[in-house]
Amino acid sequence: MSDQAQVKRHPVIPSGAKFFQAGVHAHNVYVARPRYDDTLQDVLQPEYWRHHCGLMRADDFIEVLPEGSEWYARLLVLQADKFGARVKVLQHTSLSEQAVAKESASGFKADRNGRWWRVIRTADQSVVKGGLTEEAEALAWIAENTKA
Numbered sequence: 001m002s003d004q005a006q007v008k009r010h011p012v013i014p015s016g017a018k019f020f021q022a023g024v025h026a027h028n029v030y031v032a033r034p035r036y037d038d039t040l041q042d043v044l045q046p047e048y049w050r051h052h053c054g055l056m057r058a059d060d061f062i063e064v065l066p067e068g069s070e071w072y073a074r075l076l077v078l079q080a081d082k083f084g085a086r087v088k089v090l091q092h093t094s095l096s097e098q099a100v101a102k103e104s105a106s107g108f109k110a111d112r113n114g115r116w117w118r119v120i121r122t123a124d125q126s127v128v129k130g131g132l133t134e135e136a137e138a139l140a141w142i143a144e145n146t147k148a
Contacts, residue, residue, distance in 0.1 A: 028060045036068040039112055040092060043073070046084030056080040062087065070096050070112070070135075096135065106146040110138035 013019050023029075030052075034043060042048055043064055049056070056062075062075040071094050075087040094109070108128065111120050117132040119141050132138050 026059065028056070030056070030060065030062045032062055032064045034064065034066045036066055036070070037115060038066055040064075040071065040073055040089070041113070043075070044087060044089070046086050049080070049085040049087070050083060053080045053082065053085045056085050061090075070094070106142050108142045108146065110135050110142065 017025075032043070056077050058077055058079055060077040060080075062077065064073040064075060065071075071092065073089055073093075074091040076090050078086040078088055080086075094111075096110070107122055109120050109122055111118055112135070113130070116130065117135050117138040118127050119129040119132075119138050120126065121128050129138070129141050132141070
C-alpha cells in the first residue's frame, strides 16, 4: 500500500469568489420596521412582503424590529417572486425586559399571538392562559400563579 493511500484528506473550501466572498457581494441585508401589532407569525406569511419582494432574492436576510421594539427576528429569504417572499426564522428574541426577567425566574413567558397575549410554559411550550388583552395581564398572571 502506498503512502498516498494512507494520507487522510481534510475537507477544504475551494478557492475562488464563487465559494468565498464578502457578504456585501453575496446577499443583501434589509431592515424591516413593522407596526407594533404585527407578530412574528404575520411576517412569516409570503404575502406580507408583497410590496418589497421585487427587491429581494434568495439568500438575502431581513432583520425585523417592530415599532415598540418588543421583539427582534433575523429571517433568511428562501424564495421571492412578484407575489411575496418565503422566509425562514434564523433568530427570534423577545426584547421586553419585564417578559425576559419573568420568564427566567418563573418558567413561564408572556407571548403575543395576533392581537391577544397568552402565557406559555417554557418547559414544553404549552399555552396555559390565553385571550389576554395586554402584556401586563400576562405578566400579572405569571406573578400571581408562581408565588412560592
